[in-house]
Amino acid sequence: MKIAVVGSYGAGLTMRVPKAPSAGETVAGGLFDSGAGGKGSNQAVGAARLGAEVSLLTAVGDDEFGRSARELWRREGVGAGHVLTAEAPTMVGFILVEPSGENRIAIAPGALDELDAAAVGSFRAEIASADVLVVSMEIPEEAVVAALRAGRECGTRTLLNPAPARPLPEECWPLIDVLTPNQTEAPVLLGLDEGHGLGDEELARTLHERTGGVVVITRGGEGALIAEASGVTGVPPHPARTVVDTTGAGDSFTAAFAVALAEGQPVGQAVEFAAVAGSHTVSIAGVVPALPTRAQLNALIGNAS
Template sequence: MKLAVVGGYGVGMTMRVPSFPRPGETVSGGNYAEGPGGKGSNQAIGASRLGADVSLLTAVGDDRRATRARELWDREGVGHSHVARTDSPTMVGFILVDDEGENEIALAPGALHDLDESHVESFRGAIRDADILLVSMEVSLNAVSAALRIAKEEGTTSVLNPAPAIPLPDEMWALVDVLTPNQSEAAQILGLQAANDRPVSEIVDQLRERTDAAVVMTLGRSGCAVLDGSGFRTIDPFSPERVADTTGAGDAFNAALAVAIGAGEPLDDAALFANAAGAYAVTKHGVIDALPTRQHIDRVMGR
Protein backbone atom coordinates (compact mmCIF):
# COMPACT_ATOMS: atom_id res chain seq x y z
CA MET A 1 0.00 0.00 0.00
CA LYS A 2 1.06 3.62 -0.58
CA LEU A 3 1.29 6.18 2.20
CA ALA A 4 1.85 9.93 1.91
CA VAL A 5 3.14 11.64 5.05
CA VAL A 6 3.14 15.36 5.86
CA GLY A 7 4.90 16.35 9.07
CA GLY A 8 8.11 17.28 10.78
CA TYR A 9 11.73 16.26 10.69
CA GLY A 10 14.23 17.38 13.26
CA VAL A 11 17.08 16.32 15.47
CA GLY A 12 16.21 15.14 18.96
CA MET A 13 18.61 16.02 21.76
CA THR A 14 17.69 13.66 24.57
CA MET A 15 18.78 13.74 28.18
CA ARG A 16 17.81 10.94 30.54
CA VAL A 17 17.50 12.24 34.09
CA PRO A 18 16.54 10.66 37.45
CA SER A 19 13.53 13.02 37.65
CA PHE A 20 12.19 16.09 35.85
CA PRO A 21 13.53 19.36 37.32
CA ARG A 22 11.08 21.70 39.00
CA PRO A 23 11.21 25.40 38.04
CA GLY A 24 14.55 26.81 39.17
CA GLU A 25 15.96 23.36 39.99
CA THR A 26 19.05 21.72 38.45
CA VAL A 27 19.02 17.92 38.18
CA SER A 28 22.36 16.17 37.77
CA GLY A 29 23.22 12.61 36.75
CA GLY A 30 21.81 12.79 33.20
CA ASN A 31 22.90 10.86 30.11
CA TYR A 32 22.85 12.63 26.73
CA ALA A 33 22.19 11.34 23.21
CA GLU A 34 21.39 13.00 19.87
CA GLY A 35 19.49 11.47 16.97
CA PRO A 36 16.92 12.00 14.20
CA GLY A 37 13.30 12.71 15.05
CA GLY A 38 10.21 14.66 14.08
CA LYS A 39 6.80 13.05 13.91
CA GLY A 40 6.48 13.08 10.13
CA SER A 41 9.84 11.45 9.57
CA ASN A 42 9.39 8.98 12.42
CA GLN A 43 5.97 7.92 11.16
CA ALA A 44 7.25 7.62 7.59
CA ILE A 45 10.09 5.37 8.72
CA GLY A 46 7.72 3.35 10.91
CA ALA A 47 5.37 2.78 7.98
CA SER A 48 8.22 1.85 5.64
CA ARG A 49 9.41 -0.79 8.12
CA LEU A 50 5.89 -2.24 8.00
CA GLY A 51 6.07 -2.60 4.23
CA ALA A 52 4.40 0.60 2.99
CA ASP A 53 5.59 2.56 -0.05
CA VAL A 54 6.11 5.93 1.64
CA SER A 55 6.46 9.48 0.29
CA LEU A 56 7.38 12.21 2.79
CA LEU A 57 6.80 15.96 2.72
CA THR A 58 8.65 17.97 5.34
CA ALA A 59 11.13 20.88 5.41
CA VAL A 60 14.78 21.02 6.44
CA GLY A 61 17.52 23.63 6.42
CA ASP A 62 20.66 23.82 4.35
CA ASP A 63 22.81 22.25 7.05
CA ARG A 64 24.52 19.05 8.13
CA ARG A 65 21.36 17.87 9.91
CA ALA A 66 19.53 17.89 6.57
CA THR A 67 22.30 15.87 4.90
CA ARG A 68 22.01 13.26 7.64
CA ALA A 69 18.23 13.23 7.19
CA ARG A 70 18.48 12.35 3.52
CA GLU A 71 20.97 9.59 4.31
CA LEU A 72 18.55 8.21 6.91
CA TRP A 73 15.56 8.26 4.53
CA ASP A 74 17.62 6.49 1.87
CA ARG A 75 18.55 3.75 4.33
CA GLU A 76 14.95 3.35 5.48
CA GLY A 77 13.38 3.36 2.02
CA VAL A 78 11.41 6.59 2.50
CA GLY A 79 10.79 8.69 -0.62
CA HIS A 80 11.96 12.27 0.01
CA SER A 81 12.04 13.93 -3.41
CA HIS A 82 9.42 16.48 -2.29
CA VAL A 83 11.18 17.52 0.93
CA ALA A 84 11.63 21.31 0.97
CA ARG A 85 14.95 22.98 1.78
CA THR A 86 14.75 26.48 3.30
CA ASP A 87 17.09 29.11 4.71
CA SER A 88 16.00 28.37 8.28
CA PRO A 89 17.80 25.73 10.39
CA THR A 90 16.53 22.18 10.58
CA MET A 91 14.17 21.67 13.51
CA VAL A 92 15.64 20.74 16.89
CA GLY A 93 13.82 19.12 19.80
CA PHE A 94 14.97 18.97 23.41
CA ILE A 95 13.72 15.85 25.20
CA LEU A 96 13.88 14.94 28.87
CA VAL A 97 13.18 11.31 29.86
CA ASP A 98 12.88 10.33 33.52
CA ASP A 99 13.53 7.02 35.26
CA GLU A 100 9.88 6.00 34.76
CA GLY A 101 10.22 6.33 30.98
CA GLU A 102 7.99 9.43 30.78
CA ASN A 103 9.10 12.35 28.61
CA GLU A 104 8.87 16.13 28.24
CA ILE A 105 9.66 17.76 24.86
CA ALA A 106 10.35 21.33 23.69
CA LEU A 107 10.74 22.20 19.98
CA ALA A 108 12.52 24.90 17.95
CA PRO A 109 10.67 24.44 14.61
CA GLY A 110 13.05 26.34 12.29
CA ALA A 111 12.48 25.20 8.69
CA LEU A 112 9.18 23.56 9.52
CA HIS A 113 7.55 26.99 9.87
CA ASP A 114 8.56 27.70 6.26
CA LEU A 115 6.55 24.80 4.86
CA ASP A 116 3.52 26.40 3.19
CA GLU A 117 0.58 25.64 0.93
CA SER A 118 2.69 25.82 -2.23
CA HIS A 119 4.93 23.01 -0.95
CA VAL A 120 1.85 20.95 -0.13
CA GLU A 121 0.33 21.62 -3.55
CA SER A 122 3.50 20.26 -5.15
CA PHE A 123 2.85 17.09 -3.13
CA ARG A 124 -0.68 16.67 -4.59
CA GLY A 125 0.33 13.83 -6.89
CA ALA A 126 1.73 11.79 -4.00
CA ILE A 127 -1.42 12.41 -1.97
CA ARG A 128 -3.62 11.44 -4.94
CA ASP A 129 -1.70 8.21 -5.52
CA ALA A 130 -1.66 7.21 -1.84
CA ASP A 131 -4.07 4.89 -0.05
CA ILE A 132 -3.68 6.98 3.11
CA LEU A 133 -2.45 10.49 3.95
CA LEU A 134 -0.94 10.74 7.45
CA VAL A 135 -0.51 14.28 8.80
CA SER A 136 0.94 15.57 12.07
CA MET A 137 1.03 19.14 13.33
CA GLU A 138 4.69 20.12 13.65
CA VAL A 139 4.15 22.13 10.45
CA SER A 140 1.96 25.23 10.07
CA LEU A 141 -1.83 25.00 10.30
CA ASN A 142 -2.01 26.29 6.72
CA ALA A 143 0.11 23.37 5.53
CA VAL A 144 -1.94 20.89 7.57
CA SER A 145 -5.21 22.29 6.22
CA ALA A 146 -3.89 22.25 2.64
CA ALA A 147 -2.85 18.60 2.93
CA LEU A 148 -6.21 17.55 4.37
CA ARG A 149 -8.11 19.57 1.76
CA ILE A 150 -6.15 18.02 -1.11
CA ALA A 151 -6.78 14.53 0.30
CA LYS A 152 -10.51 15.29 0.40
CA GLU A 153 -10.42 16.60 -3.18
CA GLU A 154 -8.46 13.58 -4.42
CA GLY A 155 -10.50 10.97 -2.54
CA THR A 156 -7.59 9.85 -0.31
CA THR A 157 -8.39 8.79 3.26
CA SER A 158 -6.74 11.16 5.74
CA VAL A 159 -5.40 10.41 9.22
CA LEU A 160 -4.61 13.43 11.40
CA ASN A 161 -2.34 12.95 14.40
CA PRO A 162 -2.99 16.29 16.20
CA ALA A 163 0.37 16.66 17.88
CA PRO A 164 1.58 19.06 19.08
CA ALA A 165 -2.03 19.82 19.96
CA ILE A 166 -3.78 23.17 19.59
CA PRO A 167 -7.49 23.94 19.16
CA LEU A 168 -8.49 22.95 15.61
CA PRO A 169 -10.12 25.60 13.43
CA ASP A 170 -13.80 24.90 12.74
CA GLU A 171 -13.20 24.34 9.03
CA MET A 172 -10.55 21.67 9.64
CA TRP A 173 -12.81 19.20 11.46
CA ALA A 174 -14.77 18.36 8.30
CA LEU A 175 -11.60 17.56 6.35
CA VAL A 176 -10.42 14.72 8.61
CA ASP A 177 -11.38 11.06 8.11
CA VAL A 178 -9.54 9.54 11.09
CA LEU A 179 -8.34 11.51 14.12
CA THR A 180 -5.68 10.06 16.47
CA PRO A 181 -5.17 12.18 19.60
CA ASN A 182 -4.14 10.98 23.02
CA GLN A 183 -6.51 11.89 25.84
CA SER A 184 -4.83 15.20 26.63
CA GLU A 185 -4.55 16.17 22.96
CA ALA A 186 -8.24 15.38 22.41
CA ALA A 187 -9.19 17.90 25.08
CA GLN A 188 -6.76 20.47 23.69
CA ILE A 189 -7.99 20.30 20.10
CA LEU A 190 -11.51 20.80 21.45
CA GLY A 191 -10.32 23.92 23.26
CA LEU A 192 -11.08 22.50 26.71
CA GLN A 193 -9.26 23.69 29.81
CA ALA A 194 -7.60 21.43 32.40
CA ALA A 195 -7.16 18.75 29.77
CA ASN A 196 -5.69 16.09 32.05
CA ASP A 197 -8.66 16.34 34.45
CA ARG A 198 -11.31 15.61 31.82
CA PRO A 199 -12.83 12.11 31.90
CA VAL A 200 -12.75 10.14 28.68
CA SER A 201 -16.56 10.05 28.53
CA GLU A 202 -16.81 13.85 28.51
CA ILE A 203 -14.17 14.18 25.80
CA VAL A 204 -15.91 11.53 23.70
CA ASP A 205 -19.26 13.31 24.01
CA GLN A 206 -17.73 16.55 22.77
CA LEU A 207 -15.95 14.78 19.90
CA ARG A 208 -19.30 13.31 18.83
CA GLU A 209 -20.73 16.82 18.63
CA ARG A 210 -17.77 18.26 16.74
CA THR A 211 -16.88 15.73 14.05
CA ASP A 212 -18.05 12.83 11.91
CA ALA A 213 -14.46 11.57 11.67
CA ALA A 214 -13.56 8.25 13.19
CA VAL A 215 -11.49 8.80 16.34
CA VAL A 216 -8.80 6.48 17.69
CA MET A 217 -7.75 7.97 21.04
CA THR A 218 -4.65 6.52 22.68
CA LEU A 219 -4.87 5.91 26.42
CA GLY A 220 -1.29 5.00 27.33
CA ARG A 221 -1.13 1.80 29.37
CA SER A 222 -4.91 1.34 28.91
CA GLY A 223 -4.67 0.83 25.14
CA CYS A 224 -6.94 3.00 23.01
CA ALA A 225 -10.55 3.96 22.46
CA VAL A 226 -12.37 3.95 19.13
CA LEU A 227 -15.29 6.21 18.23
CA ASP A 228 -17.03 5.88 14.86
CA GLY A 229 -20.45 5.29 13.33
CA SER A 230 -20.69 1.98 15.20
CA GLY A 231 -20.33 3.67 18.59
CA PHE A 232 -17.63 3.92 21.26
CA ARG A 233 -15.50 1.05 22.53
CA THR A 234 -12.07 0.42 24.03
CA ILE A 235 -9.36 -1.73 22.43
CA ASP A 236 -7.32 -3.76 24.88
CA PRO A 237 -3.63 -2.98 25.35
CA PHE A 238 -0.70 -5.34 25.21
CA SER A 239 1.56 -5.54 28.25
CA PRO A 240 5.13 -4.56 27.30
CA GLU A 241 8.02 -6.60 28.61
CA ARG A 242 9.30 -3.41 30.24
CA VAL A 243 8.89 0.35 29.87
CA ALA A 244 12.20 1.93 28.89
CA ASP A 245 11.08 5.08 27.06
CA THR A 246 7.65 6.26 25.86
CA THR A 247 9.04 8.82 23.37
CA GLY A 248 8.48 6.76 20.22
CA ALA A 249 5.21 5.06 21.19
CA GLY A 250 2.86 7.56 19.56
CA ASP A 251 4.73 7.58 16.26
CA ALA A 252 4.89 3.78 16.17
CA PHE A 253 1.16 3.64 16.92
CA ASN A 254 0.21 6.11 14.19
CA ALA A 255 2.42 4.49 11.57
CA ALA A 256 0.97 1.06 12.29
CA LEU A 257 -2.61 2.34 12.37
CA ALA A 258 -2.24 4.13 9.03
CA VAL A 259 -0.65 1.09 7.37
CA ALA A 260 -3.38 -1.24 8.65
CA ILE A 261 -6.19 1.10 7.57
CA GLY A 262 -4.54 1.53 4.17
CA ALA A 263 -4.39 -2.24 3.80
CA GLY A 264 -8.16 -2.42 4.33
CA GLU A 265 -8.22 -3.69 7.91
CA PRO A 266 -11.36 -2.91 9.97
CA LEU A 267 -10.75 -0.02 12.35
CA ASP A 268 -10.81 -2.15 15.51
CA ASP A 269 -8.26 -4.58 14.04
CA ALA A 270 -6.10 -1.67 12.89
CA ALA A 271 -6.23 -0.17 16.39
CA LEU A 272 -5.23 -3.50 17.95
CA PHE A 273 -2.29 -3.76 15.54
CA ALA A 274 -1.30 -0.20 16.48
CA ASN A 275 -1.54 -1.02 20.20
CA ALA A 276 0.96 -3.83 19.64
CA ALA A 277 3.30 -1.43 17.82
CA GLY A 278 3.14 1.00 20.74
CA ALA A 279 3.73 -1.79 23.25
CA TYR A 280 6.89 -2.79 21.40
CA ALA A 281 8.11 0.80 21.08
CA VAL A 282 8.12 1.53 24.82
CA THR A 283 10.59 -1.32 25.42
CA LYS A 284 13.33 0.52 23.48
CA HIS A 285 15.27 3.70 24.15
CA GLY A 286 14.98 6.46 21.56
CA VAL A 287 12.59 6.61 18.62
CA ILE A 288 14.17 5.13 15.48
CA ASP A 289 15.29 1.99 17.31
CA ALA A 290 11.80 1.70 18.79
CA LEU A 291 9.90 1.58 15.48
CA PRO A 292 8.88 -2.05 14.93
CA THR A 293 8.82 -4.34 11.93
CA ARG A 294 5.89 -6.68 11.29
CA GLN A 295 7.86 -9.47 12.93
CA HIS A 296 8.17 -7.42 16.12
CA ILE A 297 4.43 -6.69 16.14
CA ASP A 298 3.53 -10.32 15.42
CA ARG A 299 5.66 -11.33 18.42
CA VAL A 300 3.85 -8.87 20.68
CA MET A 301 0.50 -10.18 19.43
CA GLY A 302 1.56 -13.78 19.94
CA ARG A 303 1.22 -14.68 16.27
Protein backbone atom coordinates in the same frame (compact mmCIF):
# COMPACT_ATOMS: atom_id res chain seq x y z
CA MET B 1 -0.40 0.01 -0.18
CA LYS B 2 0.76 3.62 -0.14
CA ILE B 3 0.98 6.14 2.71
CA ALA B 4 1.63 9.87 2.30
CA VAL B 5 2.89 11.70 5.40
CA VAL B 6 2.92 15.46 5.99
CA GLY B 7 4.70 16.36 9.21
CA SER B 8 7.91 17.30 10.94
CA TYR B 9 11.54 16.29 11.13
CA GLY B 10 13.88 17.43 13.85
CA ALA B 11 17.11 16.48 15.54
CA GLY B 12 16.86 15.73 19.25
CA LEU B 13 19.89 16.74 21.31
CA THR B 14 19.56 15.16 24.74
CA MET B 15 21.75 15.69 27.78
CA ARG B 16 21.23 13.69 30.95
CA VAL B 17 22.45 15.85 33.83
CA PRO B 18 22.91 15.30 37.57
CA LYS B 19 20.59 18.29 38.11
CA ALA B 20 19.16 21.10 36.00
CA PRO B 21 21.40 24.19 36.16
CA SER B 22 20.07 27.34 37.78
CA ALA B 23 20.41 30.71 36.06
CA GLY B 24 24.10 31.42 35.49
CA GLU B 25 25.15 27.97 36.75
CA THR B 26 27.23 25.41 34.84
CA VAL B 27 26.64 21.74 35.66
CA ALA B 28 29.25 19.13 34.69
CA GLY B 29 28.90 15.37 34.41
CA GLY B 30 26.25 15.25 31.69
CA LEU B 31 25.78 12.42 29.21
CA PHE B 32 24.98 13.52 25.64
CA ASP B 33 23.03 11.75 22.91
CA SER B 34 21.54 12.89 19.62
CA GLY B 35 19.06 11.28 17.31
CA ALA B 36 16.50 11.71 14.56
CA GLY B 37 13.04 12.84 15.59
CA GLY B 38 9.96 14.70 14.48
CA LYS B 39 6.53 13.09 14.36
CA GLY B 40 6.23 13.09 10.57
CA SER B 41 9.58 11.42 10.02
CA ASN B 42 8.99 8.87 12.79
CA GLN B 43 5.59 7.96 11.33
CA ALA B 44 7.02 7.67 7.82
CA VAL B 45 9.83 5.38 8.94
CA GLY B 46 7.40 3.34 11.05
CA ALA B 47 5.05 2.80 8.10
CA ALA B 48 7.91 1.89 5.76
CA ARG B 49 9.21 -0.74 8.20
CA LEU B 50 5.75 -2.30 8.17
CA GLY B 51 5.84 -2.73 4.40
CA ALA B 52 4.13 0.41 3.08
CA GLU B 53 5.32 2.50 0.17
CA VAL B 54 5.80 5.86 1.91
CA SER B 55 6.27 9.42 0.67
CA LEU B 56 7.12 12.20 3.12
CA LEU B 57 6.68 15.97 3.00
CA THR B 58 8.60 17.96 5.59
CA ALA B 59 11.30 20.65 5.63
CA VAL B 60 14.95 20.49 6.65
CA GLY B 61 17.88 22.89 6.43
CA ASP B 62 20.93 22.69 4.21
CA ASP B 63 23.00 21.52 7.15
CA GLU B 64 24.41 18.38 8.73
CA PHE B 65 21.12 17.56 10.48
CA GLY B 66 19.27 17.83 7.16
CA ARG B 67 21.80 15.62 5.39
CA SER B 68 21.52 13.03 8.18
CA ALA B 69 17.73 13.08 7.77
CA ARG B 70 17.96 12.41 4.04
CA GLU B 71 20.36 9.54 4.68
CA LEU B 72 17.93 8.07 7.24
CA TRP B 73 15.05 8.21 4.75
CA ARG B 74 17.21 6.67 2.00
CA ARG B 75 18.24 3.84 4.32
CA GLU B 76 14.66 3.21 5.47
CA GLY B 77 13.12 3.37 1.99
CA VAL B 78 11.06 6.52 2.63
CA GLY B 79 10.38 8.62 -0.48
CA ALA B 80 11.75 12.09 0.29
CA GLY B 81 11.84 13.61 -3.19
CA HIS B 82 9.44 16.40 -2.19
CA VAL B 83 11.09 17.31 1.13
CA LEU B 84 11.73 21.06 1.18
CA THR B 85 15.27 22.34 1.70
CA ALA B 86 14.63 25.52 3.66
CA GLU B 87 16.70 28.67 4.19
CA ALA B 88 16.52 28.17 7.98
CA PRO B 89 18.35 25.40 9.87
CA THR B 90 16.77 22.01 10.54
CA MET B 91 14.50 21.91 13.58
CA VAL B 92 16.40 21.11 16.77
CA GLY B 93 15.13 20.22 20.20
CA PHE B 94 17.40 20.60 23.24
CA ILE B 95 16.37 18.25 26.02
CA LEU B 96 17.74 18.30 29.57
CA VAL B 97 16.87 15.19 31.56
CA GLU B 98 17.35 14.94 35.34
CA PRO B 99 17.91 11.63 37.18
CA SER B 100 14.22 11.61 38.19
CA GLY B 101 13.23 11.59 34.52
CA GLU B 102 11.98 15.19 34.73
CA ASN B 103 12.86 16.97 31.51
CA ARG B 104 13.12 20.49 30.14
CA ILE B 105 12.81 20.95 26.40
CA ALA B 106 13.49 23.94 24.15
CA ILE B 107 12.65 23.71 20.45
CA ALA B 108 13.82 25.85 17.54
CA PRO B 109 11.41 25.05 14.66
CA GLY B 110 13.71 26.56 12.05
CA ALA B 111 13.03 24.98 8.65
CA LEU B 112 9.56 23.80 9.63
CA ASP B 113 8.32 27.39 9.72
CA GLU B 114 8.85 27.46 5.94
CA LEU B 115 6.54 24.51 5.26
CA ASP B 116 3.56 26.23 3.64
CA ALA B 117 0.57 25.61 1.39
CA ALA B 118 2.74 25.90 -1.73
CA ALA B 119 4.94 23.04 -0.52
CA VAL B 120 1.80 20.97 0.10
CA GLY B 121 0.64 21.82 -3.43
CA SER B 122 3.82 20.31 -4.88
CA PHE B 123 3.06 17.13 -2.90
CA ARG B 124 -0.51 16.83 -4.22
CA ALA B 125 0.18 13.98 -6.65
CA GLU B 126 1.65 11.90 -3.81
CA ILE B 127 -1.44 12.60 -1.70
CA ALA B 128 -3.75 11.67 -4.58
CA SER B 129 -2.04 8.32 -5.17
CA ALA B 130 -1.97 7.33 -1.48
CA ASP B 131 -4.41 5.04 0.30
CA VAL B 132 -4.05 7.05 3.52
CA LEU B 133 -2.73 10.57 4.19
CA VAL B 134 -1.21 11.03 7.67
CA VAL B 135 -0.87 14.59 9.00
CA SER B 136 0.59 15.65 12.35
CA MET B 137 0.74 19.11 13.92
CA GLU B 138 4.38 20.01 14.62
CA ILE B 139 4.13 22.08 11.42
CA PRO B 140 2.44 25.43 10.60
CA GLU B 141 -1.36 25.42 10.68
CA GLU B 142 -1.37 26.56 7.04
CA ALA B 143 0.31 23.32 5.98
CA VAL B 144 -1.99 21.17 8.16
CA VAL B 145 -5.13 22.69 6.62
CA ALA B 146 -3.74 22.56 3.07
CA ALA B 147 -2.79 18.89 3.42
CA LEU B 148 -6.15 17.86 4.84
CA ARG B 149 -7.96 19.82 2.13
CA ALA B 150 -5.83 18.22 -0.59
CA GLY B 151 -6.63 14.79 0.84
CA ARG B 152 -10.34 15.52 0.82
CA GLU B 153 -10.26 16.92 -2.74
CA CYS B 154 -8.24 13.95 -4.00
CA GLY B 155 -10.51 11.40 -2.31
CA THR B 156 -7.69 10.08 -0.11
CA ARG B 157 -8.55 8.94 3.42
CA THR B 158 -7.20 11.55 5.87
CA LEU B 159 -5.77 10.68 9.29
CA LEU B 160 -4.91 13.56 11.62
CA ASN B 161 -2.63 12.77 14.55
CA PRO B 162 -3.25 15.97 16.55
CA ALA B 163 0.06 16.27 18.32
CA PRO B 164 1.13 18.60 19.72
CA ALA B 165 -2.51 19.47 20.32
CA ARG B 166 -4.02 22.90 19.83
CA PRO B 167 -7.62 23.95 19.14
CA LEU B 168 -8.48 23.08 15.55
CA PRO B 169 -9.76 25.77 13.18
CA GLU B 170 -13.37 25.19 12.15
CA GLU B 171 -12.39 24.56 8.53
CA CYS B 172 -10.40 21.48 9.57
CA TRP B 173 -13.18 19.42 11.16
CA PRO B 174 -15.01 18.29 8.01
CA LEU B 175 -11.71 17.40 6.31
CA ILE B 176 -10.80 14.66 8.83
CA ASP B 177 -11.73 11.02 8.20
CA VAL B 178 -9.77 9.57 11.14
CA LEU B 179 -8.64 11.44 14.28
CA THR B 180 -6.20 9.89 16.79
CA PRO B 181 -5.74 12.04 19.93
CA ASN B 182 -4.60 10.72 23.27
CA GLN B 183 -6.47 11.47 26.51
CA THR B 184 -4.81 14.82 27.10
CA GLU B 185 -4.99 16.00 23.49
CA ALA B 186 -8.72 15.29 23.01
CA PRO B 187 -10.07 18.17 25.18
CA VAL B 188 -7.46 20.61 23.85
CA LEU B 189 -8.76 20.09 20.30
CA LEU B 190 -12.19 21.18 21.48
CA GLY B 191 -10.83 24.24 23.28
CA LEU B 192 -11.82 22.88 26.72
CA ASP B 193 -10.01 23.84 29.90
CA GLU B 194 -8.68 21.40 32.50
CA GLY B 195 -11.90 21.39 34.52
CA HIS B 196 -14.12 20.42 31.60
CA GLY B 197 -15.51 17.36 33.41
CA LEU B 198 -16.06 15.21 30.32
CA GLY B 199 -15.11 11.53 30.39
CA ASP B 200 -13.18 9.88 27.57
CA GLU B 201 -16.31 8.34 26.07
CA GLU B 202 -18.08 11.69 25.94
CA LEU B 203 -14.98 13.32 24.44
CA ALA B 204 -14.84 10.59 21.80
CA ARG B 205 -18.51 11.08 20.92
CA THR B 206 -18.13 14.86 20.73
CA LEU B 207 -15.10 14.59 18.44
CA HIS B 208 -16.95 12.10 16.24
CA GLU B 209 -19.85 14.54 15.93
CA ARG B 210 -17.45 17.32 14.93
CA THR B 211 -15.68 15.30 12.22
CA GLY B 212 -18.32 12.80 11.14
CA GLY B 213 -15.40 10.37 10.94
CA VAL B 214 -13.69 7.76 13.08
CA VAL B 215 -12.15 8.92 16.37
CA VAL B 216 -9.62 6.80 18.27
CA ILE B 217 -8.61 8.07 21.71
CA THR B 218 -5.49 6.28 22.92
CA ARG B 219 -5.31 5.80 26.69
CA GLY B 220 -1.93 4.23 27.38
CA GLY B 221 -2.27 1.29 29.73
CA GLU B 222 -6.07 1.52 29.52
CA GLY B 223 -6.19 0.71 25.81
CA ALA B 224 -8.21 2.82 23.39
CA LEU B 225 -11.72 4.03 22.62
CA ILE B 226 -13.19 4.03 19.11
CA ALA B 227 -16.08 6.37 18.27
CA GLU B 228 -18.00 5.71 15.06
CA ALA B 229 -21.55 6.21 13.84
CA SER B 230 -22.45 2.90 15.52
CA GLY B 231 -21.28 4.14 18.95
CA VAL B 232 -18.23 4.00 21.22
CA THR B 233 -16.32 0.76 21.76
CA GLY B 234 -13.29 -0.06 23.87
CA VAL B 235 -10.12 -1.82 22.75
CA PRO B 236 -8.10 -3.49 25.53
CA PRO B 237 -4.42 -2.61 25.94
CA HIS B 238 -1.62 -4.82 24.70
CA PRO B 239 0.70 -4.90 27.74
CA ALA B 240 4.39 -4.29 27.07
CA ARG B 241 6.82 -6.93 28.30
CA THR B 242 8.77 -4.06 29.86
CA VAL B 243 8.60 -0.27 29.68
CA VAL B 244 11.92 1.39 28.86
CA ASP B 245 11.04 4.53 26.90
CA THR B 246 7.54 5.77 25.99
CA THR B 247 8.72 8.59 23.70
CA GLY B 248 7.87 7.02 20.34
CA ALA B 249 4.76 5.06 21.29
CA GLY B 250 2.29 7.50 19.72
CA ASP B 251 4.17 7.70 16.43
CA SER B 252 4.52 3.93 16.27
CA PHE B 253 0.78 3.51 16.94
CA THR B 254 -0.13 6.05 14.24
CA ALA B 255 2.15 4.46 11.63
CA ALA B 256 0.83 0.96 12.25
CA PHE B 257 -2.78 2.17 12.34
CA ALA B 258 -2.37 3.92 8.98
CA VAL B 259 -0.79 0.83 7.44
CA ALA B 260 -3.58 -1.42 8.70
CA LEU B 261 -6.25 0.97 7.36
CA ALA B 262 -4.47 1.15 4.01
CA GLU B 263 -4.57 -2.65 3.88
CA GLY B 264 -8.33 -2.51 4.36
CA GLN B 265 -8.44 -3.86 7.91
CA PRO B 266 -11.59 -2.96 9.91
CA VAL B 267 -11.01 -0.10 12.36
CA GLY B 268 -11.15 -2.27 15.48
CA GLN B 269 -8.63 -4.73 14.08
CA ALA B 270 -6.41 -1.88 12.89
CA VAL B 271 -6.39 -0.37 16.40
CA GLU B 272 -5.40 -3.72 17.91
CA PHE B 273 -2.56 -4.03 15.38
CA ALA B 274 -1.41 -0.49 16.22
CA ALA B 275 -1.55 -1.23 19.96
CA VAL B 276 0.89 -4.10 19.48
CA ALA B 277 3.24 -1.73 17.62
CA GLY B 278 3.08 0.80 20.46
CA SER B 279 3.70 -1.93 23.01
CA HIS B 280 6.82 -3.07 21.14
CA THR B 281 8.14 0.47 20.88
CA VAL B 282 8.01 1.31 24.60
CA SER B 283 10.15 -1.75 25.36
CA ILE B 284 13.19 -0.33 23.53
CA ALA B 285 15.19 2.85 24.17
CA GLY B 286 15.06 5.58 21.55
CA VAL B 287 12.43 6.18 18.88
CA VAL B 288 13.80 5.11 15.50
CA PRO B 289 15.54 2.01 16.92
CA ALA B 290 12.25 1.01 18.58
CA LEU B 291 9.95 1.24 15.54
CA PRO B 292 9.02 -2.37 14.71
CA THR B 293 9.34 -4.30 11.48
CA ARG B 294 6.45 -6.38 10.16
CA ALA B 295 8.22 -9.60 11.22
CA GLN B 296 8.59 -8.33 14.79
CA LEU B 297 4.90 -7.43 15.00
CA ASN B 298 3.78 -10.71 13.47
CA ALA B 299 5.85 -12.53 16.08
CA LEU B 300 4.27 -10.54 18.90
CA ILE B 301 0.76 -11.09 17.55
CA GLY B 302 1.44 -14.79 17.14
CA ASN B 303 2.74 -15.09 20.69
CA ALA B 304 -0.31 -13.27 22.07
CA SER B 305 -2.87 -15.41 20.24
